Amino acid sequence: MDKQWIGCAQGNFRVGRPAGFKPDIIVLHSADGSLAEAGMRYKKSGALQSMHYAIGNNGEIHQYVQEADTAFHSGLVVNPSAGFIKQKPNTNPNFFSIGIALEVPVVGQPTATQLAACSKLIREIADRWGINVDADHVLSHSAIRASVNCPGSSVDIASLIAAALPDPAANLVAGKQVGLLSRANLRGRPSVSAPVVRVMDAGSKVDVVSFAVGDVVSGNGFWYQDKDGCFFWAGATDRPNPQVLATPNEGDASTDTMVLGGQPAAVVAGLAINRSRFRLPAGQFFTERPKKDLIVLHFTAGSSAKSAFDTWTGDAQHIAAAYLVDVDGTVYEVFDPTQWAYHLGVQGFNGRLDQRSIAIEIANVGPLRPAADNPEVLNWWPPRRGQTQPFGSKYCDKTQTAKYMQTNYRGEQYFATFPTQQVQAIRLLLNDLCGRFAIPKTLPPKAKQFERDLAFFQHYSGIASHVNFRSDKWDIGPAFDWAALGIANAHGA
Structure with missing residues (x-):
């Protein structure tokens, strides 16, 4: 330090x-x-x-x-x-x-x-x-x-x-080998300020004995330790998350990709996670690491991942989601998913539901309404500049049928759809998180998928959405292509 x-x-x-x-x-x-x-x-x-x-x-x-x-x-x-x-x-x-x-x-x-x-x-x-x-x-x-x-x-x-306390998995990597994706400096302690002992070339294979949490570089604070007691940044390797390397079935687990050289390194086939652009500062989420058995999908009610992130930064209430999925399918990790923040807004549980769940916020404007001055135009909730009337900002024309779905759900008639690349990114992220945290890869029973039922969902494990916990929400709503996830519904009433 x-x-x-x-x-x-x-x-x-x-x-x-x-x-x-x-x-x-x-x-x-x-x-x-x-x-x-x-x-x-x-x-x-x-x-x-x-x-x-x-x-x-x-x-x-x-x-x-x-x-x-x-x-x-x-x-x-x-x-x-x-x-x-x-x-x-x-x-x-x-x-x-x-x-x-x-x-x-x-x-x-x-x-x-x-x-x-x-x-x-x-x-x-x-x-x-x-x-x-x-x-x-x-x-x-x-x-x-x-x-x-x-x-x-x-x-x-x-x-x-x-x-x-040291990570209990630290010693479980002993005897494992990692490969370097780029040149790496070996240092006397896990810090970029520590003197460089020697330099290893890209392509080298290194036997490791442990890992530690040290200086954070591009969103990754893990450092490996070699047999000589030197440390090198885990983000330069093909196993940027040592906790995955420590799992018994490491060959089947996600490598939890990190940002290398400013670009997402897609070590898991098809999935790239950017951990540098929208990273929540320390102090705006909780560092406890409770057991995770639930994933909750939200939409941002905004047009981009940035618009959601901007509402979280500087907010002392610790409200955030671990992941943001932008319209173009880019996945951003906001904080370590082993930790937690408030995202459900459910009273009476003292944060227990938030602690056991991983939140994914999807950039989507949500419900749409016909414009007051032109019913052939669909608006989303922000008012026009200088006005106070909600649903005053144009989203699309009704002729653009690929951009919305017409249906009746919780008092609204129109909902913005989700681009194919965004849905596929969500599918890959769900596969990764379910595998990494041993969360059941199931959707709620069909009879409950779009309903709020706290008595059921406070004990449910798997993938759910915000509507299952709040009757005043629409996310992620009926316009999402649930079938494209390739995930079956759980059995139940």
């Missing part, structure tokens, strides 16, 4: 650690203000206060004391709740700890970027010193000194620990 060395005043820390102590625990603090204020405090002569690291709201990491040296951050012990501290009643905790402070946000909660940086730093420190990443070894300052509320209730240490 990139860190900015700041340093602190002599006398505010101790060189080395006494009596052979080494770091055994990581202690989390509040910085009691901004990153700048923390740095000034540690540089003030005679303050007798310091920290190894502090992390800004934007994820920037400042370092003040070397990890091998003793920072003064947790020396006063008051009614400790931490078992590790109780086991050493007469020992200064500074001798065997590393301190990390979090910059206090001006308003609201710690940012997702800040917390993600904290988890990565915890993981890096733990690997360096052999520290177990658990509640006994990653703890709050208040667990040592009960008289302080530090770092405060807004910092969920359990979530930080969970995010810092």
Whole structure:
């Protein structure tokens, strides 16, 4: 990880650690203000206060004391709740700890970027010193000194620990081989800022022993580790998603294509996924990785993938879909489908339906209505510029029968159709996701395919659409060519 060395005043820390102590625990603090204020405090002569690291709201990491040296951050012990501290009643905790402070946000909660940086730093420190990443070894300052509320209730240490745990599949790639699609730099750690140890040519075959999550390049944060302990970016290989390489039936699984050289690399036959153009920033989706057993299809009620993406960026409500499929059939991954965001808008389930499902948003304008001034023209919902009347923007003439379907569904008579290339892209994406996540490749029973039935769909596994969960929605509606998916309906009432 990139860190900015700041340093602190002599006398505010101790060189080395006494009596052979080494770091055994990581202690989390509040910085009691901004990153700048923390740095000034540690540089003030005679303050007798310091920290190894502090992390800004934007994820920037400042370092003040070397990890091998003793920072003064947790020396006063008051009614400790931490078992590790109780086991050493007469020992200064500074001798065997590393301190990390979090910059206090001006308003609201710690940012997702800040917390993600904290988890990565915890993981890096733990690997360096052999520290177990658990509640006994990653703890709050208040667990040592009960008289302080530090770092405060807004910092969920359990979530930080969970995010810092290594991927359980990391060791399952040992003994596997990957091929390089382009030249790759081998580095000492999974970061583009790490020095290059050597360079491998395109076409090389490399035996790997593990993988890690490091710097994100073109939407891919996975890095392989070779037998010599060097790391190289997984996106340069024919297996850009190491989690697929770790599966027992890897030969049949999707390789989860990544963007290479700015272009989608179609390693899975016929399917290309662009992971760079519409990528949702960290903090606008949830990083938990719940089990997935459901795929929900939506349409954007807009004319392009970009129009949908623009409504999600900067939205603090964490509303988004993992995938966008544009009119031309281009598939965009917005965030890792193992994670989640709100997309259903169903009350009373505390997000459980959103967590277990993967959302696919399809660029389609949805229902159409005849224009008020010309019934031979079909409009979609946006008003004309300068007007407030909905369904005021022209979509097509009624003579353009390939662009719409006339039918009666939920109070509307006309619906925009989906281009063939878009439907085929959706078919390939569904095949990929069902295979990758072991989701049943079935559509709802015919009697329920276009109906809302929460009692049924809260337990249904397979492929569904938004109308199955909301009676006030039309997506993806009757105009979609369901038969072109080649997927059978599930049996049921």
